[in-house]
Amino acid sequence: MKITFIGGGNMAVALIGGLRKQGFSAAAIQVVEPFQESRDRLAETFGVRCAAAVDAAALNCEILILAVKPQQLREAVAPIRGKLTDQLVVSIAAGLRMADISRWLGNYRKVVRTMPNTPALIGAGITGLCADPSVDLEGRTAAERILKAVGSTVWIDDETKMDAVTAVSGSGPAYVFYFLEAMEAAALNLGFAPGSARQLAVETFLGAARLAEQSSESISTLRERVTSKGGTTEAALLSFGANDIAGAIEQGILAAEARGRELGDMLGKD
Numbered sequence: 001m002k003i004t005f006i007g008g009g010n011m012a013v014a015l016i017g018g019l020r021k022q023g024f025s026a027a028a029i030q031v032v033e034p035f036q037e038s039r040d041r042l043a044e045t046f047g048v049r050c051a052a053a054v055d056a057a058a059l060n061c062e063i064l065i066l067a068v069k070p071q072q073l074r075e076a077v078a079p080i081r082g083k084l085t086d087q088l089v090v091s092i093a094a095g096l097r098m099a100d101i102s103r104w105l106g107n108y109r110k111v112v113r114t115m116p117n118t119p120a121l122i123g124a125g126i127t128g129l130c131a132d133p134s135v136d137l138e139g140r141t142a143a144e145r146i147l148k149a150v151g152s153t154v155w156i157d158d159e160t161k162m163d164a165v166t167a168v169s170g171s172g173p174a175y176v177f178y179f180l181e182a183m184e185a186a187a188l189n190l191g192f193a194p195g196s197a198r199q200l201a202v203e204t205f206l207g208a209a210r211l212a213e214q215s216s217e218s219i220s221t222l223r224e225r226v227t228s229k230g231g232t233t234e235a236a237l238l239s240f241g242a243n244d245i246a247g248a249i250e251q252g253i254l255a256a257e258a259r260g261r262e263l264g265d266m267l268g269k270d
């Protein structure tokens with residue numbers, strides 16, 4: 001299965017890195033990326049073919065992954081408008097709706113909208129996928145195969161829910177890093193050396209996430225089990241509650257979802 005990426009930035013690097021780790025051949029992957037520096041880095045790191053603009057070789061693929069910023073996508077697909085034959089188009093762009101992407105491609109409907117996340121780089125991503133009704137089972141399976149190579153996948157039937165997927169798991173790694181940064185900073189302030197502060201924060205997060213993954217109990221129950229009456233955890237959680245940290249997280253996720261919809265509305269007008 002030959003794959004061409006249009007856009008070779010952060011997310012393309014995460015997906016290509018994950019695909020290469022899973023044994024996808026470098027010869028089956030190409031990238032269209034205007035910046036020389038990014039092309040050099042991709043070619044050097046992954047051994048993939050890179051081109052500055054769409055050429056005949058780039059279109060010689062079964063899957064075309066649109067990995068540019070939402071604001072760049074319409075212009076990025078202009079050179080391929082009306083030139084697609086049977087390729088499956090997989091968009092990873094936040095907010096953009098399949099109907100708009102199809103229109104920009106010259107009413108080409110073989111489009112799957114997806115939302116992966118950066119842990120794809122280490123095979124630990126989670127991707128939501130939603131396909132245009134005209135995409136057959138073979139197309140859906142091909143899109144799923146690519147994204148399964150870099151983590152788990154979940155099909156979303158209702159496209160309007162894709163902005164919620166973006167807000168929870170697409171942007172989610174940044175929320176986790178934000179929390180980790182705060183934990184690491186607190187550990188540094190408590191006098192730990194940088195290496196130990198990072199290790200204490202990251203391994204606590206990893207262990208707790210793995211425990212939640214492997215447990216059949218609710219996350220609340222797992223939290224309660226750490227929280228001894230009158231103990232240290234309770235003191236921290238009372239402080240979090242007084243600052244409504246849970247409410248602030250929910251508000252943040254709602255803001256991300258609203259921004260996805262806003263991008264779709266704004267960019268889809270053109």
Ligand SMILES: NC(=O)C1=CN([C@@H]2O[C@H](COP(=O)(O)OP(=O)(O)OC[C@H]3O[C@@H](n4cnc5c(N)ncnc54)[C@H](O)[C@@H]3O)[C@@H](O)[C@H]2O)C=CC1
Pocket residue numbers: 006007008009010011012032033034035038067068069070072075076077092093094115116117118170171
């Ligand atoms: N960064 C993340 O965690 C995630 C990002 N996404 C989506 O992935 C897409 C890409 O995001 P990033 O990789 O973070 O952005 P990025 O800015 O790192 O990468 C975009 C790349 O596209 C290139 N580009 C610009 N115009 C182009 C054109 N006309 N033709 C070909 N390439 C062109 C840029 O030079 C850049 O290297 C966005 O639509 C974003 O919504 C989805 C899931 C997670």
Ligand SMILES: O=C(O)[C@@H]1CCC=N1
Pocket residue numbers: 094166170171
């Ligand atoms: O921040 C963004 O818009 C992109 C989409 C999900 C993660 N990064």
